Amino acid sequence: MRAEIVLFGDSITEQSFRPGGWGASLADTYSRKADVKVRGYGGYNTRWALFMLHHLFPPLTSVKPAVAATVFFGANDAALLGRTSERQYVPVEEYKENLRTIVHHLKKCSSTMLVILITPPPIDEEGRLKYARSLYGDKAMELPERTNEMTGVYAKQCIEVANELGIPSINLWSKMQETEGWQKKFLSDGLHLTEEGNAIVHEEVVRVFREATWLRPEEMPYDFPHHSVIDGKNPEKAFQQQCSKITEL
Amino acid sequence: MRAEIVLFGDSITEQSFRPGGWGASLADTYSRKADVKVRGYGGYNTRWALFMLHHLFPPLTSVKPAVAATVFFGANDAALLGRTSERQYVPVEEYKENLRTIVHHLKKCSSTMLVILITPPPIDEEGRLKYARSLYGDKAMELPERTNEMTGVYAKQCIEVANELGIPSINLWSKMQETEGWQKKFLSDGLHLTEEGNAIVHEEVVRVFREATWLRPEEMPYDFPHHSVIDGKNPEKAFQQQCSKITEL
Numbered sequence: 001m002r003a004e005i006v007l008f009g010d011s012i013t014e015q016s017f018r019p020g021g022w023g024a025s026l027a028d029t030y031s032r033k034a035d036v037k038v039r040g041y042g043g044y045n046t047r048w049a050l051f052m053l054h055h056l057f058p059p060l061t062s063v064k065p066a067v068a069a070t071v072f073f074g075a076n077d078a079a080l081l082g083r084t085s086e087r088q089y090v091p092v093e094e095y096k097e098n099l100r101t102i103v104h105h106l107k108k109c110s111s112t113m114l115v116i117l118i119t120p121p122p123i124d125e126e127g128r129l130k131y132a133r134s135l136y137g138d139k140a141m142e143l144p145e146r147t148n149e150m151t152g153v154y155a156k157q158c159i160e161v162a163n164e165l166g167i168p169s170i171n172l173w174s175k176m177q178e179t180e181g182w183q184k185k186f187l188s189d190g191l192h193l194t195e196e197g198n199a200i201v202h203e204e205v206v207r208v209f210r211e212a213t214w215l216r217p218e219e220m221p222y223d224f225p226h227h228s229v230i231d232g233k234n235p236e237k238a239f240q241q242q243c244s245k246i247t248e249l
Numbered sequence: 250m251r252a253e254i255v256l257f258g259d260s261i262t263e264q265s266f267r268p269g270g271w272g273a274s275l276a277d278t279y280s281r282k283a284d285v286k287v288r289g290y291g292g293y294n295t296r297w298a299l300f301m302l303h304h305l306f307p308p309l310t311s312v313k314p315a316v317a318a319t320v321f322f323g324a325n326d327a328a329l330l331g332r333t334s335e336r337q338y339v340p341v342e343e344y345k346e347n348l349r350t351i352v353h354h355l356k357k358c359s360s361t362m363l364v365i366l367i368t369p370p371p372i373d374e375e376g377r378l379k380y381a382r383s384l385y386g387d388k389a390m391e392l393p394e395r396t397n398e399m400t401g402v403y404a405k406q407c408i409e410v411a412n413e414l415g416i417p418s419i420n421l422w423s424k425m426q427e428t429e430g431w432q433k434k435f436l437s438d439g440l441h442l443t444e445e446g447n448a449i450v451h452e453e454v455v456r457v458f459r460e461a462t463w464l465r466p467e468e469m470p471y472d473f474p475h476h477s478v479i480d481g482k483n484p485e486k487a488f489q490q491q492c493s494k495i496t497e498l
Contacts, residue, residue, distance in 0.1 A: 017276040024273035027287065028266040035286060038276065043476025051488040052473050063312065076476075087481035224301050227292025227325075232336035239300040 001064060002223050003034040008049070008056065008102075009072030012121070012193060012201075013040030020195030022202040029206055033220040034067065045076040045090045046098030053102060057109050065110035068215060070205060071102055074120035075191060078146055078154040084132075085145035092157055099161045114212050116205065117162040117169040119155035121197065122176050123148040124183035127190025146191065168211065170204045250313060251472050252283040257298070257305065257351075258321030261370070261442060261450075262289030269444030271451040278455055282469040283316065294325040294339045295347035302351060306358050314359035317464060319454060320351055323369035324440060327395055327403040333381075334394035341406055348410045363461050365454065366411040366418040368404035370446065371425050372397040373432035376439025395440065417460065419453045 007013045007023055016023025017038060027036040039056050041049070057065070077095040079085035090098070099117060106115050125144040132140035155173035162169030176182045176197070183190070186197035193201065209215040225238040256262045256272055265272025266287060276285040288305050290298070306314070326344040328334035339347070348366060355364050374393040381389035404422035411418030425431045425446070432439070435446035442450065458464040474487040 014280055015277075017273045017280065019274075020268055021273065021277075024266045024270065024276070025268075027273070027276075028264075028270075031263060031266065031287070032290070037284060038280070041281070041473060041476065043479075048476070048479060048484055051485065055473075087479075088476070089481075224290060224304075227290070227297070227337070230292075230297060230336075232338075235297055236300065 003067040003220070004037055004064070005030065005034050006037045006039055006057075006066040006069040007072070008039045008069055009118070010040065010044045010076055011042035012075065013038060013070070013072050014042045015192065016040060016198070016201075020198050022193070022198040022205065025198070025202040026205060029202075030217050030220075032222050032224075033217050037066070043076060043088065044073070045079075045088050046073045046095050046102070047077075047090050049073060050098060050101060053105050057106060059105070059109050066113055067110075068114040068116070068209060068212075069106055070116050070118055071099065071106075072118040073099070074154045074158055075146070075151065078120060078151040080145060080147065080150060083143055083145040084141045092154055095154055096157050096161050099158060100165065103161070103165050103167060114209065114215060115167050116208050117158050117167065118201070118205075119158045119169070119171050119173045120151050121172045121187065121191070121193065122182065123151045124187050124190040127183060127187055129190075131189035144190075168208045170201075170208060172201065172204070175204065176200060252316040252469070253286055253313070254279065254283050255286045255288055255306075255315040255318040256321070257288045257318055258367070259289060259293045259325055260291035261324065262287060262319070262321050263291045264441065265289060265447070265450075269447050271442070271447040271454065274447070274451040275454060278451075279466050279469075281471050281473075282466050286315070292325060292337065293322070294328075294337050295322045295344050295351070296326075296339050298322060299347060299350060302354050306355060308354070308358050315362055316359075317363040317365070317458060317461075318355055319365050319367055320348065320355075321367040322348070323403045323407055324395070324400065327369060327400040329394060329396065329399060332392055332394040333390045341403055344403055345406050345410050348407060349414065352410070352414050352416060363458065363464060364416050365457050366407050366416065367450070367454075368407045368418070368420050368422045369400050370421045370436065370440070370442065371431065372400045373436050373439040376432060376436055378439075380438035393439075417457045419450075419457060421450065421453070424453065425449060 015021060023036060023038050076088040077090035079088040081089055103115050106113055123146045125147060128144045152173055155171060159169050159171050176186045179185060186194055188194045225242045230238045272285060272287050279285060325337040326339035328337040330338055352364050355362055372395045374396060377393045401422055404420060408418050408420050425435045428434060435443055437443045474491045479487045
């Protein structure tokens with residue numbers, strides 16, 4: 001049975017199989033080695049994520065738990081009070097506590113699961129306003145519903161939780177801002193990712209996964225033999241060698 | 250539990266999560282509705298596929314079987330005897346019989362599973378030779394290891410098997426050749442797909458899936474509520490309405 005990697009998060013995870021998406025790229029990186037399962041829920045914050053947690057990751061089950069999971073929330077938690085997305089706002093202390101709850105639950109499902117916390121990406125406030133105007137014209141909000149500064153507060157706390165729990169993290173908020181022109185280069189509407197933004201996430205996730213030797217794709221076993229080792233005249237030999245028991249035909 | 254769609258095939262399935270790939274696009278089309286599981290094995294023909302069949306699709310299991318599967322082999326079966334890929338060659342009558350075995354097995358796992366047979370794409374012999382020269386220079390084969398004509402024979406028989414078994418099929422070999430310049434437009438090395446070639450497969454698979462009303466993505470239920478129906482002050486309500494039982498927090 002093939003290993004499974006679960007991507008748990010908001011729209012940035014939900015959209016990760018669009019062209020150039022980081023989820024699809026991850027599935028390709030682990031081609032024939034692990035399955036990548038998307039559990040992305042657009043618009044969700046960590047408070048709402050808790051309602052799904054035990055359904056998505058049942059603690060007692062005959063199904064093998066995931067070998068790794070990315071937890072990628074915060075973009076919606078960091079929506080500002082009194083602005084158009086305040087429905088999604090979650091106070092930063094609750095955001096931290098919710099992340100702890102999620103990580104503890106995943107570790108309870110499997111103590112060996114590699115859990116990574118990913119911070120929200122930075123916010124390009126100008127890009128958000130421009131996007132709102134393209135949708136709503138004159139009726140668009142005049143003040144952005146998220147600021148880069150406030151999202152940075154959530155990002156910092158996300159990293160703190162990861163450090164406190166001793167698990168790896170990716171500070172996407174900081175990482176993206178290291179590149180000049182990050183606002184348009186990495187973000188398509190001030191919040192969601194361009195193909196280049198997706199490439200950063202893919203690169204970072206693979207980098208962190210590779211630190212766990214058992215998650216280095218080139219060292220993970222194929223479930224079935226590579227075609228080059230199959231003898232055309234005696235194909236069952238390669239299957240017998242690779243598999244513990246041969247399929248009954 | 251979310252529905253599952255399995256993609257079973259050779260390298261054209263294995264590579265379907267590369268940028269613009271048809272598998273990734275399918276995962277995006279069924280976002281939050283169904284999981285797309287890739288079971289693509291580069292270089293495999295239908296004879297070798299049989300060794301994996303009972304492992305990949307266990308007939309008696311507590312795990313819910315897939316709701317749909319694509320079976321996409323033939324490009325390797327149609328390799329020519331006496332040429333560089335003859336190790337992969339499978340006689341056309343055996344190819345047909347192997348397809349029947351695969352479909353019967355899948356239907357035995359679940360009589361309601363929608364199984365689609367997809368023919369191999371056409372072959373651009375000039376593209377294959379050029380590709381071989383780019384890899385091996387003067388040592389490259391002088392005669393193509395596959396011909397479009399022979400692959401067409403396998404494609405025709407694949408459609409015949411589908412008709413005989415009363416299941417849907419996609420004649421990719423014919424479909425692609427309807428467009429002028431298909432050789433370079435749809436094929437990157439005379440055999441594998443360009444992004445435009447991938448788009449055709451995605452379009453065709455979705456078209457066939459949509460003929461089964463229960464596989465129309467817009468009519469399939471979300472596993473959890475859309476964020477717009479979640480009341481910020483009373484979020485559990487939306488979850489109670491959508492889920493049969495609410496998660497214990």
